Amino acid sequence: MNNAFLKVLIVVVLLTSATLVGIAQDPPPELPAGLAALRGGASQDPQPYEKVITKDAKTKVGIFKVHQVKDKYYFEIPKSEMGKEFLWVTQIAKTTNGVGYGGQALGNRVVRWEQNENKIFLRNINYSVVADSTTPISEAVRASNNDTILMSFNIAAFGPNNESAVIDVSRLFTTDIQEFSARQRLGATTMDTNRSFIERISPYPTNIEAEATHTYTRIAPPAGLPTAPPSPFGGGGMNPGSATVVLNYSMVKLPENPMMPRLFDERVGYFSRSTIDYGREEQKAVQRTFITRWRLEKKDPNAALSEPIKPIVYYIDSATPTKWVPFMKRGVEKWQKAFEAAGFKNAIIAKMAPTKKEDPDFSPEDARYSVIRWLPSTIENASGPNVNDPRTGEILESDIQFYHNVMNLNKAWYFLQVAPLDKRAQKLPLPDDLMGTLIEYVCAHEVGHTLGFQHNMKASSTYPLEKVRDREWVKKMGHTPTLMDYSRFNYVAQPEDNIDPADLVPGIGPYDEWATMWGYKPIPNAKTPDEELPTLNSWALEQDKTPWLRFSTDGSAGSDPGELTEAVGDADAVKASTLGLMNLKRVAKTACSGNYNRKRNAIR
């Protein structure tokens, strides 16, 4: 570098600094309310602990202490939890009619609390790009994926011996933070902070639950435009005016000892999580995809069949009509059979959720509990999402939504498809034992999703058509190899086939047992996901000789002719449909007969 150039450089640096100083001296422009909230307000030095957490404070103890002083809420974050990773789950807990629905998820993200001098940052951690921390490139990966600061807080006080930091978190739950807000989901224009407040914040040993009431408004569109465009996320957008909803926030500590993930294989129907890994030997950044699954570890690793250290537990919502509870429990525990194929006994258990009187702190939104919620909704459906560790695919909890009117859908299906094969269905409404069986079927299917399974629409086409009419075959194998196909009730069977009515409804089939084995069976000597590959591959190859273990991905979009939905016996779809129509003609005859009350029993 020559002298003249150095001089020019110094002048440029000086000029730039002068400009910067000049800007710094200007009064800061007024920030929009939302942005000011994110910044943490004017800087103030920490106060003595007793001045902030006064003797009027109501304190609850959990992973963080939570103090309420008048209408302010404080987190007291212990030093030991700084820098640790948490999963932040936001859901709509309560809503007004027609706007979203209770239990609807608003997304989940990994966050970390970080101290920086007298400030605490809440950071969003991005796990879409990774590299092994022992490789030199991991530095660069970190440098190019700086984690976003979602909110900054002044430390209001330090706890005794500086072992904790106290921050006012009221803003976090009462202002519109895009990452946690329902505004976009509801199609609202703005959030009104004057009509928004914290309902409660409850800390538990490994998580914190918060509930806040938020009021959103939507401005009417100009005349001539439709008033409520459908929300791109489903669940219903709001109409012009206001809507007040209750949001639930769960901050769950992620395992400090992450589960060893299992690599995804397109031949087996698991949901998955992907990251781009820059720390590998393949001479390119590779996409690593892991299956989502629960962490099951054997109590006795040497036993062929062992109970797990921690079983998967589903709580049945106390709002569930009492007469359906035993069927819901059976729908969950049906899967025990599949886990036995993976070497686990009593791997999955259903329990009744406590009522508000029995345990006022029990909440279906609490991320420690997986709850099957019974929702008073006219939606004819059910859904089974899960919350999983983005680092490993470990399923941490799952709340299944069961809508009351899914019963109506199943009643219609069963009556129209197989009434001629089951005396109980020749009169409506269906008797409770039969409706219970249908509820059990829907429940088991949704539980299947929350165990990690995708739909396998190809499955029903892998059985030879004549076997679907064979009483002995369906007793043992079912009319479809899996609960995860949209293959409902066996409409291919004819009255003269004498199929046991109990076998007209899908149950745990050979694919379910095999796929559970593939994803959950421990591979004792493998110490890394890559070391599991030869075993996983040899298991997957069983599909070569056994067609009903095969799977087709959702992504193949109908390219496999076996992928028909709502189909039974679609190895020969024309023949199967002809047989189905023969049953439908019998149904029409019953429906038109004099002893059938058309008005009362109308199928809608």
Ligand SMILES: [Zn+2]
């Ligand atoms: Zn499904």
